[in-house]
Amino acid sequence: MDVGGVMGTIVKNVSIVTGQEEAPFIRHGYFKFADGVIVSVAEGTPSPEEIDRVEVIDGKGKWVMPGMINTHGHLGMSLLRGHSDDLPLQSWLSEKMWPFEGKMDREAVHHARQLAMAEMIKSGTTTFLEMYHLYMDDLAEAVVEQGPRAVLMRSMIGLCSESEQREKLKEAVTFATTWNGDGNGRITTMMAPHAPYTCPPSFIEMIVDEADRIDLPLHTHMAETQREVEEHRKTYGVHPLVHFEQLGFLKDRHWLLAHCVHLGEEELDILEQHPCVHVSHNPMSNLKLGSGIANVQSMLERGINICLGTDSVASNNHLDLVEEMRIAALLQKGAVLDPTAVPAETAIAMATKNGAKALRLPQVGTIEAGKRADFIMIDPQCLHLQPHEHVMSHLVYALKGSDVQDVFVEGAPLMLNKELKTFDEEKLQFEANAHYQRICEKLK
Ligand SMILES: [Zn+2]
Numbered sequence: 001m002d003v004g005g006v007m008g009t010i011v012k013n014v015s016i017v018t019g020q021e022e023a024p025f026i027r028h029g030y031f032k033f034a035d036g037v038i039v040s041v042a043e044g045t046p047s048p049e050e051i052d053r054v055e056v057i058d059g060k061g062k063w064v065m066p067g068m069i070n071t072h073g074h075l076g077m078s079l080l081r082g083h084s085d086d087l088p089l090q091s092w093l094s095e096k097m098w099p100f101e102g103k104m105d106r107e108a109v110h111h112a113r114q115l116a117m118a119e120m121i122k123s124g125t126t127t128f129l130e131m132y133h134l135y136m137d138d139l140a141e142a143v144v145e146q147g148p149r150a151v152l153m154r155s156m157i158g159l160c161s162e163s164e165q166r167e168k169l170k171e172a173v174t175f176a177t178t179w180n181g182d183g184n185g186r187i188t189t190m191m192a193p194h195a196p197y198t199c200p201p202s203f204i205e206m207i208v209d210e211a212d213r214i215d216l217p218l219h220t221h222m223a224e225t226q227r228e229v230e231e232h233r234k235t236y237g238v239h240p241l242v243h244f245e246q247l248g249f250l251k252d253r254h255w256l257l258a259h260c261v262h263l264g265e266e267e268l269d270i271l272e273q274h275p276c277v278h279v280s281h282n283p284m285s286n287l288k289l290g291s292g293i294a295n296v297q298s299m300l301e302r303g304i305n306i307c308l309g310t311d312s313v314a315s316n317n318h319l320d321l322v323e324e325m326r327i328a329a330l331l332q333k334g335a336v337l338d339p340t341a342v343p344a345e346t347a348i349a350m351a352t353k354n355g356a357k358a359l360r361l362p363q364v365g366t367i368e369a370g371k372r373a374d375f376i377m378i379d380p381q382c383l384h385l386q387p388h389e390h391v392m393s394h395l396v397y398a399l400k401g402s403d404v405q406d407v408f409v410e411g412a413p414l415m416l417n418k419e420l421k422t423f424d425e426e427k428l429q430f431e432a433n434a435h436y437q438r439i440c441e442k443l444k
Pocket residue numbers: 072073074221258311312
C-alpha cells in the first residue's frame with residue numbers, strides 16, 4: 001500500500017498467457033498485483049468495487065505473458081558481438097575471443113553488461129543468468145539498482161594450480177553467499193565449474209562439496225561440442241556426463257547443464273533418472289559455432305526439463321529469447337522430420353516456466369496468484385500479428401522481440417511503451433562503441 005491509499009494495480013483489457021496447467025490462456029481478462037506479488041487473475045472485466053482505490057492500467061487488447069527467462073549467458077562478453085564470425089571453434093576462441101577478453105578492464109565489462117541487460121529487457125526477458133569470472137560484484141550492484149531478476153555466479157576454470165583453484169573457489173563462495181537473496185530476492189546465486197574440459201574432476205568435487213554446504217544449485221557447460229566429448233573419452237574412458245554420474249556429482253543435486261548437444265542413449269537415460277538435472281538449450285549458439293543440434297525431442301519424451309538460453313552475443317549474435325523460441329521450435333521439426341515436434345506451447349514453456357524450474361525460482365514463470373509480478377506486454381497492433389486470433393501461435397512463429405512494449409519485474413516497470421526506465425539507451429550505444437574501440441586499440 002502506498003501513502004495515497006492505493007492498494008495495488010489492476011491490468012485490465014488484456015489477453016493473458018498464464019502458463020498455468022488449467023487455463024493456460026485467458027482471451028479477455030485482468031489481473032491484480034500488489035507489493036510485487038500477483039494477487040488474482042480472472043476472466044472478464046473487473047467490477048467497480050475491484051477497481052476502487054487501485055491503480056488501473058488499461059491494456060487495450062495487449063497480450064500479457066510471463067517475463068521470459070534466459071538460462072545461459074555471459075553478459076560480460078557483449079562487446080564481442082560480431083568481433084569474429086565464421087571461424088572454427090578453436091581458432092575463434094584462441095585467436096579472437098581470448099585475446100580480446102584478456103584486454104578487457106572493469107569499465108569495458110561494465111558497459112558490456114549494461115548493453116546486454118538493456119537488450120534483454122527490450123525483447124521481454126525479465127530474468128537472466130550470468131556465468132562469468134570478471135567483476136561479478138559490479139553486476140550484482142547494477143541488478144539491485146536497475147531492476148531485473150538475475151541468477152549470478154562466478155564461473156571457475158580449473159586449469160591451474162590447486163592453490164589457485166582454492167582461491168577461485170573462495171571467491172565464488174564469497175560472491176554467492178554475499179549476494180544470494182539480495183535486491184529483495186531478485187538476485188539468487190549458483191556455483192559454476194566452467195566445464196568438464198576446463199575443470200579436472202578433483203576441482204569439480206571441491207565445488208560440489210561447497211555447493212552442498214551452502215545449499216546452492218550448480219551450473220556448467222556440458223557436451224557442447226563433439227571434440228570435447230571425444231577428448232574426455234580419450235582421457236577418462238567415458239562421456240563427461242557418464243563421468244559426472246560415476247563420480248556421484250549428480251545425485252540429489254540441482255544442476256543446470258548448458259548445451260547438451262552430444263548425448264547418446266546412455267546419457268539421456270542418466271538425465272531421465274535425475275529429475276534434479278535440467279538442460280539449457282541454446283539452439284542459435286550451437287548452430288553458429290557449428291556444434292550441432294541437441295536432441296530436444298528425445299529429452300522432452302523422457303520428461304527432462306528443458307529451458308532456453310542465448311549464450312553470449314559472441315556466438316548468437318543477440319539476446320532475444322523470442323527468436324530463440326522460434327529457432328528451438330523450427331530446428332527440432334527439421335531435425336527429426338516431424339512438424340509436431342516442439343509445439344508452440346512447449347516453446348513458450350521452455351522460455352518461461354521451465355526456466356524458472358531450472359533456476360530454482362518457483363516464484364516466477366507463470367501468471368498466477370502468489371507468483372511475483374514479472375510479466376511483459378505485447379501490442380498486437382502490427383501487420384505481422386494479423387489476424388490476431390491465434391495468440392500462442394503468434395508468440396512463437398510470428399512475434400519479433402521488438403514487439404514487446406512493457407516489461408515489469410516485481411510489479412515495477414522496467415520498460416513502458418518501449419522506453420527503458422532504468423537505462424539510458426543512447427548512452428549505452430555510445431559507451432559500447434567507445435569501449436569496443438578502446439579495447440581494439442589495446443590489441444594493436
Ligand atoms: Zn556458455
